[in-house]
Amino acid sequence: MYKTLREIEEDCRKENLPFWKLVQRDDCHEEAMSEEDSFEKMRGIYRAMRESDERYDKNLVSHSGLVGTDAEKVRLRREAGKLLCDDFTGHVMERALRVAESNACMKRIVAAPTAGSCGVMPAVLLTMQDRFQFDEDRMVEALYVAGGIGGVIAQRASLAGAEGGCQAEIGSASGMAAGAAVYLLGGSADAITHACAIALASILGLVCDPVAGLVEVPCVKRNVIGAMNAVTSCDMAMSGIRSRIPPDEVIDAMKSVGRALPEELRETGRGGLAGTPTGVEIQKKMHGRQEKS
C-alpha cells in the first residue's frame, strides 16, 4: 500500500495513468489478485453501498431506542421544498442519515472505512451518480481513489476512533469521499489529494464520545457533517483552492492530534457527550437493561 499521497500523485504523472489505476495496480500486486477480479469485487462493494441506502426502513429504531426515523424527517421537509440546502445537498444529508441509521439498526452496510462512518461515502457518491448519471465503472474507479486515500491515512495515522478519535473515522471517511468526488468531476491527482487535505484539516480534532459506548449518538448525525464537509472540500479543490499544508503533513497532524487526545475522548464512552449528565443517565439505563436481559 502507498504510504504517501505524494507518491501516488508522482506515479500518476510519471506513468500517465489515473489515480485509481495506480491504487488498484499496487493493491493487486500485493494481494496477488488479478485486476479484473479486484474490479469486480469492488463493483460488489459499490452495489452493497447502493443497497444499504435502498433498504433503509423509515420505521426502524435501534435496540437502545436512541436513533432511527430521522432520515425520513429530512425527506419530508426536502420534498416539501423547505430545506435551506438545495436538492443535491439535501439528498446528501438525508442519505448520510439513512445509511448511518441503518447501521445502528443492524442492517447491512459497507464499513468505509468503518461501520460508524458508513454513511459518508454513500451519501456523497450515490447522490453524485444520481445527479450526473456516471456509469457504474466510473463509480467503482472512485472507490479505488477513496481506498487509496484511506490506505495512506491508515498507515500514517489511524482509521479507528479508539486510537485517533472521531477524526480518524468520520474525518477519514470525509477525506476519502472528497477525493473520490474530485475524481468523479474529472479533477487532477493534485486536486484529489488537496480535497482530502482540506476535508481532514476542517474536522481535525473531532473527538470520539459515543453515549453509552454505542455507535449511535452522536455518530449518526456526524455522518452528515462528514458528507457535507466532503462536498465543500471537493468544490474548493475543484475551484483551484489548495491546502497550505501538504496533504501528507495534514495526515501526520491528524495522527499527532489523535495521540494527544485524552483516553476519555477515544471511544471509551466516558468524556464529551457521553460524560454529560444525560449521557451518563442513558448509560446507566442501558447497563441496567443489559443485566436484566
Next chain:
Amino acid sequence: MNIFDVVGPVMVGPSSSHTAGAVRIGNVSRKLLGEEPAEAKIGLHGSFLATGAGHGTDRALIAGLLGLSVDDYRIPDSFSLARERGLHFSFHPVDLGENAHPNSAKLELKSRSGRELEVVGASVGGGRISIRELDGLEANFSGDYPTLIVHNLDQPGHVAEVTSMLSHKGVNIATMQLYRSGRGGYAVMILECDQEIPEEGVKWLEHLEGVVKVTYYSLL
C-alpha cells in the same frame, strides 16, 4: 491490510468490533467444534458485557455459531433461528481477568453427538479476531489461515512428528506456537499454515501415542 479492509467489509452493523468480530468468533468456534452446536453457554467480558446488548454482540455470536457470515441479513434474528435449529444458548457475565482483551467472550459448546469445546475469543478491531484460549490452554490465532491445533503430553518428539507430516504433505507453516501447562504436563501446539492440510494427515496425528486431541480449522 488491503484495499477491501479500507473500503469494506460489507457487514451487518453497528460495529466492526462488537458485531462483525463477534460473528467471526462464533464462526471460528463452530468450525473448531467441527459439528453442529446443540448447546452454548456464553460468558461476556468487559466491553462485550457493558455494551453488548446495544451492539447486538449476543445475536452476532449466536449467528456466528449457526454459520452465518458477517453480512447475513438474518443476524438480528439469530435467536429465533437458533431455536428453529435446536441450538440452546444462554449468556452470563464473566470476568476473564485484567489481561483479557476488553472485547472478549468465553464459549462453552456442546455438539449433538456430545463433542465439547471451550473457546475464549477476542475481537481485536476492524472485525479481526484472535482465539486466546482453547479448552483452558493458551492460544493465539486469527482464523485467517488453515490452523492445526494439537494437544499432547509434554514429551519429546511431538513437534517433529507434526512438522514432518506437514513437510511430507507439502504444507508450509506460516506461524507456530507452543504452550504447556507445566513440565511433563499437557502441551498444545498451534500451527497456522499457508495451505490446507489433507484429511489423512490430520487423521494420522490422532493415532499417535501421546497425542490427546487434534483440532483442525479449515478455511474451506
